[in-house]
Amino acid sequence: MELIRGTDIYIKVNNVRVCYNDSGDSAIPILFIHGFPFNKDTWQPQVEFLRERHRVITYDVRGFGKSELGDDDASIVQYADDLIGLMDALEIPKAIVCGLSMGGYILMNAVHRYPERFEGLILADTQCNADTPEAKEKRYQSIEKINTDGTEEYADASVKNLFCKKTLDTNTELVDKIRNVITSTPPESITSTLSALATRNDACVFLKEISNFTLIICGKEDSITPPAKAEFLNTSIKNSSVVIIENAGHLSNLENPDDFNHAMGKFITKTLARF
Numbered sequence: 001m002e003l004i005r006g007t008d009i010y011i012k013v014n015n016v017r018v019c020y021n022d023s024g025d026s027a028i029p030i031l032f033i034h035g036f037p038f039n040k041d042t043w044q045p046q047v048e049f050l051r052e053r054h055r056v057i058t059y060d061v062r063g064f065g066k067s068e069l070g071d072d073d074a075s076i077v078q079y080a081d082d083l084i085g086l087m088d089a090l091e092i093p094k095a096i097v098c099g100l101s102m103g104g105y106i107l108m109n110a111v112h113r114y115p116e117r118f119e120g121l122i123l124a125d126t127q128c129n130a131d132t133p134e135a136k137e138k139r140y141q142s143i144e145k146i147n148t149d150g151t152e153e154y155a156d157a158s159v160k161n162l163f164c165k166k167t168l169d170t171n172t173e174l175v176d177k178i179r180n181v182i183t184s185t186p187p188e189s190i191t192s193t194l195s196a197l198a199t200r201n202d203a204c205v206f207l208k209e210i211s212n213f214t215l216i217i218c219g220k221e222d223s224i225t226p227p228a229k230a231e232f233l234n235t236s237i238k239n240s241s242v243v244i245i246e247n248a249g250h251l252s253n254l255e256n257p258d259d260f261n262h263a264m265g266k267f268i269t270k271t272l273a274r275f
């Protein structure tokens, strides 16, 4: 699968130069937040699928892709402020927003503080839990290792966990591309975000307050945020439904884009019909 680049546009958000793509046209845009440690190009199958009928925006979270890292301490709260800052800068009062994994952490944080900015939520391969002490420790060990050895080994270990067996066995092109995305990311972006992930707050406590229409998607073989995490989100958020994607691990939007797009498209049509 080719990860094709769109036309890159730059905008200042919270003192950082953020790179985004913006295509198609609709009153309510569909905006995507990528996972860690990736970039906006990982949404290409969804952009292709939606842009004939919707305005679709993807952006690089600060430090990733072509967005500047900035000088602030990295945190999920800061990334959520950037999401709202980007929507403000683009004069978007409301959007349907999809976040995968870390993108979901960012989205849940933003929704908690600014629920009125979201017409609908798509939470893909994500969870509301904070890191366990063991997970935190693993992140700090990764930071030390990257600081001494760089990102090559980190990328090798990551790709083994990101995909389902079928993808690892049959889609080496995708696996290699994602490995390349990881090794092309500046090490300081990876380490500062590992620290942001380790120190993020639990979001489970406020899920009951969310009343936005929500679709939860999860790859059946996601070993990082498994289907049980998706089921928990679904039982905690009132206006939600869940779809489990076959033949997919943690990157369900890339491993099985047809099923992902089908579920996402149905949700967007239904949500906009209520608008």
Ligand code: MLT
Binding pocket: 034, 035, 036, 037, 100, 101, 102, 103, 197, 224, 250
């Ligand atoms: C992601 O894909 O964004 C990461 O797996 C999130 C995490 O490490 O918690």
